Amino acid sequence: MQLCHLVSLGFAATAAAQVYQGFNYDSVNSDGSCRGYPDFRGFFERAKNLAGTEGHFTAARLYTSIECGTTADPISAFQAAIDTDTDILVGLWASAGRNAYGKELSALITTAKQLGSAFTDRVIGISVGSEDLFRSSVQGQPDDAGAGATSAEIEGYIGWVRDWIRGTTLEGKPIGHVDTWTSWVAPENAGIISSVDFLGHNAFPYFETTRINAIEKAADNFWSGLKQTESVANGKSVFITETGWPTMGPQQRDAVASVDNTKGYYSQIGCALFGQRNTFWYTLVDSNMTQTNISFALTPIDSAAPKFDLTC
Template sequence: MKAGLLFVAGIAAAAAHPRRHQHPVKRQATDFNVVTVVDTVTAVEPSVIVYVDGDGRAVSTSFFGAPATTPTDTPNSVAPSTYAQPTAESSSDAAPTPAPSSALSSAPAPTSSSAPGADFSGYTLSYSPYNSDNSCKSQDQVNSDFNVISGYGMIRIYGTDCDQTATVLTAVKAKGMKLFAGVYDVNNVNAEVQQIVNAANGDWSNFHTVSIGNEGVNNGAYSVDQVVSAIGTARSTLQAAGYTGKVVTVDTFVAMIANPQLCQASDYAAANCHPFFDGGVSAEDAGQFVLGQAQRVSEACGGKETMITETGWPSDGETNGKAVPSQDNQVAAVNSIRTAFSNNVVLFSAFNDKWKQNNPGTFGAEHYWGIYGDAP
């Protein structure tokens, strides 16, 4: 997804920060690699899933994107799926309509996309410490951001560049939150884990989870064996440094279902799911869609505890089928997700990520996922 606002700036940004998380480019079905064969053929490209029938005709297209949890010792289990399998006329990843899991009885709806005005203490929020020009935010800037987003139980970050484990940990501690830390580059697991160890400096009390990779199998960057091996390496290093929290890998829910080894090697199943990119889900139905996919992941992983580690809705951009980006729909989608989940979900994201670059597959929405609008 690094392809666009300004050509020269895009090149410089990629060189300076090659590991940052973005939704990938959507391409034609002929460009995809076949990774799973069931009743239909599932072809994938970074976070893009195209379902085709036996004659190779496209049936539906879905995007899936990253994060999820609450600051409890163990995420609440999402029960294995009990819904009926989709019919031949429906997409194989269509959302069922099960009863909400741990539903909120009276969750107040956010009043706007930039000022939620609700109690988010049971939820996790994803956060990226980058300025619009791709430069790293200072500790003062991170602290200023956290003055706006305080009230969450946990914050998820994706990597270790910009010394973000240390800067975000400082802000997290000041707000009494937990940290969902991350290693982004599986091939650099030793160095990135060491940065996390250095940032903790022997005090792991504010750490909940350390993730190893984000959608690396789905986008073809790593094999399943590479990721499983990296999880083991990271877990050993972290435990030797005194860490007793959770270690997982994060991938799309489709990749998790197709490769249960990923969740088997993790302390819980951690899957990203973005209903907006499905194209067949309205904002009001976002929560049920995400819940249905969480149930599918848990079922594929043998009933393992499951967390949706990234989900949300953009406030601007182009319409994708039934998915219409707007501030009102962002509010509706976030509230729908909060109704379906009282915890075990990471809302994406804190602020609009102007440092990212759009491509045709992101529907012009890549900058506009921030629940709180633009950063201070």
């Protein structure tokens, strides 16, 4: 009853607007090999036909606009999105320095020119970076989370993309940034909130080892984290850009990875979000497990059969 009450009060205002539901898609496979057009097309089709979901997973969030294995070629996921009628939350990787970010922008602008409205009509928004602030924070650095970017850098990149898309068919598309609630509430990042049109909220209660994080507490931890992000959003839209629970992986404090726990998290969190909030689940198929040995995938790489019943 409490969860339903929160959903009805907190999310009713978004119900009238178009709501997107999809998965996150990296540019590499679980073995670290590059994904190409056949991979993206196959995954987008799999998502749309996923048993138990009534064809509601029709959107995709990307982390980069550059094809894996190239320095600046547009990612083939863009063409795959057109060919499968999939909406795209564009990603521009922002943690590799100014030169690399410029190539991300070039790939995006090139795609808009070459593919035209068939592409731009499917663009939900443009995300400048993903967890860059977390990786550069005092929380992220001890976790060896990788290279990040500062608030000043992300603000600059947001201004840069606005300049580049002005006068193009991408002008007017919402621009945002994706990060954790701990990054969003940090005072030093307030300038980014002023600069964006939407805030992307990544939430993984499984990894929140600073508090009790057993599956029984997962719903409370998820909603409280979301409330933190919304408290500083100044009324701007908050997209759920990543959330999920692993079916396999090491125990994180009280959190245990298992198919049953993933199913429970999906039922409690996913089914409350789907159709109510722009939500990108983590994830349909695993990517680069060689780095983490954790599986969040709802389906194996070689099968479209879900690991559990996805009916809400």
